[in-house]
Amino acid sequence: MADDTMTFEATPTMDIETQDKVESAERAAENNNVGAAISRVDGPLKVTGQARYAADFAVPNPLYAHLVISTIGKGRITGIDDQAARQVKGVREIYSHANKLDEGSAKFFAAGGQAQQSWEPFAEPDVRFYGETIGLVVAETILGAREAAAELVFQYESEDPAAVIDASGVERQEMPDKAVTKGDFDSAFEAAPVKIDSDYETAPNVHNAMELFATTAHWVGDKLTVYVPSQWVKGFQIGLAEELGIDEANIEVVCPFVGGGFGGKGSLFTWVSLIAAASRDLGRPVKLYVTREQGFTTASFRAETRQSVRLAAAEDGTFQALEHTGDELTSRADNYFVNGQDATVRMYQADAIRTGLTTVHADRQTPGFMRAPAETPYFFGLESAVDEIARELSMDPVELRIKNDTMIDPVDGVPYTSRSLKECFRQGGESFGWSNYTPEIGSMNEGEWMIGWGVATATYPTQMSPCTVRIHLDVSGEARLQVASHDVGTGAYTVLTQAVADELGIPVEKVRVELGDSRLPPGTIAGGSISTASNVSAIMIACERIRQRLGLERGADNDLAAAFENFGQAGIEEYAEWNPSAAKKNATKTLYNGQVMIVGGPEEDYTAFAFGAIFSEVRINRFTHEIRVPRMTGAFAAGRIMNAKTAKSQYLGGMVWGIGHALHETAEVDPRTGAYMNDNISEYLVPVNADVPNMDAIIVPEVDDKVNPAGVKGIGEIGIVGVAASIANAVHHATGTRLRRIPIRLEDLVQA
Amino acid sequence: MxxxxxxxxxxxxxxxxxxxxxxxxxxxxxxxxxxxxxxxxxxxxxxxxxxxxxxxNLGLDTIEESDGEVRIGARVTMAQASEHPIFVERAPALSDALWKAASPQLRNVATLGGNVLQRTRCPYFRDNVSPCNKRDPGSGCAAIGGINRLLAVLGTSENCIATYAGDFANALILFDATVETRTDEGSREIAFEDLHVLPEDHPERETILGDDELITGYRFQLPDWARRSVYVKARDRESYAFALASAAVALDLDGDTIREARLGLGGVATVPWRAREAEEFLQGKTVSEDTALEAGRIAFEGAQGYEHNTFKIPLGRQVVAKAILDAARMDLSGAPNSSGTSEGAN
Incomplete structure (x- = not known):
């Protein structure tokens, strides 16, 4: 193999035993569990297969269901031939619009409800997009259900869909009330000496969590238990009650572990009430597995965007005017949008600012949350544009960002609660070796490898939601936390354990945390990076009350036995509610009603964001044009870090996804039919281990006592933000080709 | 199912x-x-x-060499063959093509008899809905005019542009292998290059094998110069991805002069592809980047691009060039294998 071939070396990892020893030593040294890099408390359950995911729960004598999805992109069902399907052994029932199950539709989540879309699929014979759920087969076995589904013939009256954002036949809806303006953009842009005006495109993305979608419904009398992967068990419970027309008290939604959510399990899937209604109809538990292919269209996704950025600067690099507008695809019926321009225009100082948003209604499923929903696509546009103007200005892209850093939100004129962007660039740059950067295009090439470096700013609003918790402490020093929040694989079990241990002065081994059950006190939706800040803030209230009632001192070496002796009981329990200061007084009521109330980011008298800096190296082979990212460093400042280990994993996970966002992920829609033609994980690509050889995430210390009592900013989403731009900027540095559409693929670099 | x-x-x-x-x-x-x-x-x-x-239960799972001839049983797995010293040391193009394919899990179960018969990944063939002449003869080809980025530019017809998706066959084709088959009427031998047939008017027919004909093995001579062989695979990610374009090259060098060249292409054609005109062009030429690129150009003469895959023509040309240059650069003086798998197969 040639000398200049790139090689990937595995980083040696510490064995677990040594690592745990180091960790407990660190914990002892700090005398403080919060912040300690302890291993996941649920790790042993996961690696021994004892952690039960939604589909793992056994129910007595279940039937199995299989979805049937549409094979046209628009039209209506004119007939169903189910003769052969009903002959298949073990088939119990076949449902469709023709023999509607008795269930209604909860309100669309973006309109204050819980459902993934505003309509119920069996309510009508209409087909609204390719891959829509149009039938449900229930049989004695999974294979029987699938075989019967394949035998089922739907007859259609088909129309040509407008399935992609630039199709004729889409409906454009301008959203002027979402626009932000400050100063006179047109004049400022006109007068500025240096400017760029560029358009950017991002692709549709599908969550493709490792854990497939699934639902099990089990009725005992009029009590229903539903096992379903969920980032919002309380919302699912309330939405289901509405759809099934039953009392919410009779529904329990159970999901203690989630095998990857990424936003895809945040709103109530259309099939959940179908499964519950089918189970009620047939008098037996019903289990559904949604196949990988079906998961592409029967749940939500990240929609494609088209963006335009106009950015102007003085000769010294001071930004003078910034305009960021976006078109976002949504379904015909639902007006879902992410409007990330609202965040991009708060990143740098500028006197004149303008944003615009247009939703584009097409014949596709309703989009939904996906990790950093607003920031992921829109920071590709902004941070590419900043790189472009750095080139125009002949300025170092890090220096330019630091020059335009601001401690005042440029839109609202209020201060940031904290903002450590400069420090992120300093520490990230030092670790990455940015001082060795040479700006000339191609100046860092080696042999047949074109090498480029790129940077970008990462950010995410610091958001919170009301939260309630119940904590029980007994005389043996064992504590139990109960809250209907979620661990979507991010480490919530672990950091909440640490928070309780720290607040009550007991070892983490003595704390048990129960999550993911709608019977528990309502917690937070696992979205918006709100979980840790909100849950810990509520935990602090409950624990403070317990300490007060028992006469304990925070942080002191308390004699628990004596305290309980004085208290006169062997156990104590506290229920606490926490409302963010920016929320209405009785906001916890919204939790009980199954509504999402997220506050934070830009608020009336402050703006709260976490910040980060991303440094990427790309290597492009000059013959094969393969684009690889051998090295990436992220440095993030996000207030108090509860657990350095799980935090780092979160950051790295986001960065890995950023590589996929930049170079791999795209759902390829055939505009003729609206079908997703790469609806499998063989052709819908995400990075594999060999694509992420050398990545580092740096935790930049930051104290922010204004954001919330916990001092915690969310970290679940910031890791992906800006990564795509840093890679595109690096590709430009390596090749001189500015690519404004992601994913960037090798054909973008092949010269004919 | x-x-x-x-x-x-x-x-x-x-x-x-x-x-x-x-x-x-x-x-x-x-x-x-x-x-x-x-x-x-x-x-x-x-x-x-x-x-x-x-x-x-049929055996057929050994790799043997006798009288200068290598014989591979049809049930030898991709993993087994990719690590076998005969290939690693004496025909690295074969081992490279194998470990650069699929994932370790797939390579552990997939056999070489089945591998050369791997069906296309054309999404219109797989969706079981769209018009597809390969799946439903006479129904049409939805790939033409559709999402065809991964599909073929060589050997296509107006009825089918489905890519042959495998890797091993594109390297095996360099060595004039013979395919051994059996039916209940007896055995026969087929030149490997004749095994697959172009789609033309009958894309549903992919090989000349009879309906009840079983591949039992392959045999071929491995000349000494097969040690100077490589498999270059351009793909969207570093592992577990189909080729956008790949090239298998073996060179018989006399100093810098090419005595003989063998060139196979993958990811770009409807069948495993031998680029004979380019091989002829290379004969007697001195190795250089220009020569290598010219060989690539010749290899793609007559290629036809479709909506989303025209890039494969210039890409394929450059992949061929890289494969020729990489093969020529191999240092065969020291260890028997200098191609190696240091990039890691996973």
Whole structure:
């Protein structure tokens, strides 16, 4: 193999035993569990297969269901031939619009409800997009259900869909009330000496969590238990009650572990009430597995965007005017949008600012949350544009960002609660070796490898939601936390354990945390990076009350036995509610009603964001044009870090996804039919281990006592933000080709 | 998956007698080896054989060499072959093509008999809905005018542009291998290059094998210069991805002069592809980047691009060039294998 071939070396990892020893030593040294890099408390359950995911729960004598999805992109069902399907052994029932199950539709989540879309699929014979759920087969076995589904013939009256954002036949809806303006953009842009005006495109993305979608419904009398992967068990419970027309008290939604959510399990899937209604109809538990292919269209996704950025600067690099507008695809019926321009225009100082948003209604499923929903696509546009103007200005892209850093939100004129962007660039740059950067295009090439470096700013609003918790402490020093929040694989079990241990002065081994059950006190939706800040803030209230009632001192070496002796009981329990200061007084009521109330980011008298800096190296082979990212460093400042280990994993996970966002992920829609033609994980690509050889995430210390009592900013989403731009900027540095559409693929670099 | 009968006979004779002729469009029975294509397509209902004849009890799982001839049993797995010293040391293009394919899990079960018969990944063939002449003869080709980024630019017809998706065959084709087959009427030998047929007017027909014909093995000579061979695979990510363009090259060098060159292409053609005109061009030439690129240009003469895959023509040309230059640069003086797999196969 040639000398200049790139090689990937595995980083040696510490064995677990040594690592745990180091960790407990660190914990002892700090005398403080919060912040300690302890291993996941649920790790042993996961690696021994004892952690039960939604589909793992056994129910007595279940039937199995299989979805049937549409094979046209628009039209209506004119007939169903189910003769052969009903002959298949073990088939119990076949449902469709023709023999509607008795269930209604909860309100669309973006309109204050819980459902993934505003309509119920069996309510009508209409087909609204390719891959829509149009039938449900229930049989004695999974294979029987699938075989019967394949035998089922739907007859259609088909129309040509407008399935992609630039199709004729889409409906454009301008959203002027979402626009932000400050100063006179047109004049400022006109007068500025240096400017760029560029358009950017991002692709549709599908969550493709490792854990497939699934639902099990089990009725005992009029009590229903539903096992379903969920980032919002309380919302699912309330939405289901509405759809099934039953009392919410009779529904329990159970999901203690989630095998990857990424936003895809945040709103109530259309099939959940179908499964519950089918189970009620047939008098037996019903289990559904949604196949990988079906998961592409029967749940939500990240929609494609088209963006335009106009950015102007003085000769010294001071930004003078910034305009960021976006078109976002949504379904015909639902007006879902992410409007990330609202965040991009708060990143740098500028006197004149303008944003615009247009939703584009097409014949596709309703989009939904996906990790950093607003920031992921829109920071590709902004941070590419900043790189472009750095080139125009002949300025170092890090220096330019630091020059335009601001401690005042440029839109609202209020201060940031904290903002450590400069420090992120300093520490990230030092670790990455940015001082060795040479700006000339191609100046860092080696042999047949074109090498480029790129940077970008990462950010995410610091958001919170009301939260309630119940904590029980007994005389043996064992504590139990109960809250209907979620661990979507991010480490919530672990950091909440640490928070309780720290607040009550007991070892983490003595704390048990129960999550993911709608019977528990309502917690937070696992979205918006709100979980840790909100849950810990509520935990602090409950624990403070317990300490007060028992006469304990925070942080002191308390004699628990004596305290309980004085208290006169062997156990104590506290229920606490926490409302963010920016929320209405009785906001916890919204939790009980199954509504999402997220506050934070830009608020009336402050703006709260976490910040980060991303440094990427790309290597492009000059013959094969393969684009690889051998090295990436992220440095993030996000207030108090509860657990350095799980935090780092979160950051790295986001960065890995950023590589996929930049170079791999795209759902390829055939505009003729609206079908997703790469609806499998063989052709819908995400990075594999060999694509992420050398990545580092740096935790930049930051104290922010204004954001919330916990001092915690969310970290679940910031890791992906800006990564795509840093890679595109690096590709430009390596090749001189500015690519404004992601994913960037090798054909973008092949010269004919 | 539709229910099917399953049998696992104990001998090749019994197997070829037991199999029900497949016929077109999967109406008959099928042989089952690793199943990595077959089971996948059965789950999608693209193939619905009423019976499977499992070849797991037939032996055919060794790699042997005698009288200068290498013989590979059809049930040798991709993993087994990719690590075998005969290939690693004396025909690295073959081992490279194998470990750069699929994932370790797939390579552990997929066999070489099945691998060369791997079906296309054309999404319109797999969706079981769209018009597809390969799946449903006469229905049309939805790939033309559709999402065809991964599809072929060589050997296409107006009826089909499906890519042959495998890797191993594109390297095997360099060595003039013979395919050994059996039916219940006896055995026959087929030149490997003749095994696959172009789609032309009958894309449903992919090989010249009869309905009940079983590949039992391959045999070929490995000349000393096969040590100077490489498999270059351009793909969207570093592992576990199909080729956008790949090239297998073996060079017989005399100093800087090419005595003889062999060139196979993958990811760009409807069948495993031998680029004979480019081989002829290279004969007697001095190795240089310009020569290598010219060979690539010749290899893609007559290629036809479609909506999303025209990039494969310039890409393929450059992949060929890299493969030629990499092969020429191999240092064969020291260790028997200088190609190695240091990039890691996973």
């Amino acid at each position: 539709k229910p099917f009968r399953y049998q696992a006979p104990g001998s090749v004779n019994a197997a070829v007698e037991a199999v029900e002729p497949m016929g077109i469009a999967g109406q008959g029975g099928a042989f089952l080896a690793g199943g990595t294509t077959l089971i996948d397509l059965m789950k999608l209902h693209v193939l619905t054989p009423p019976s499977l004849t499992d070849v797991k």
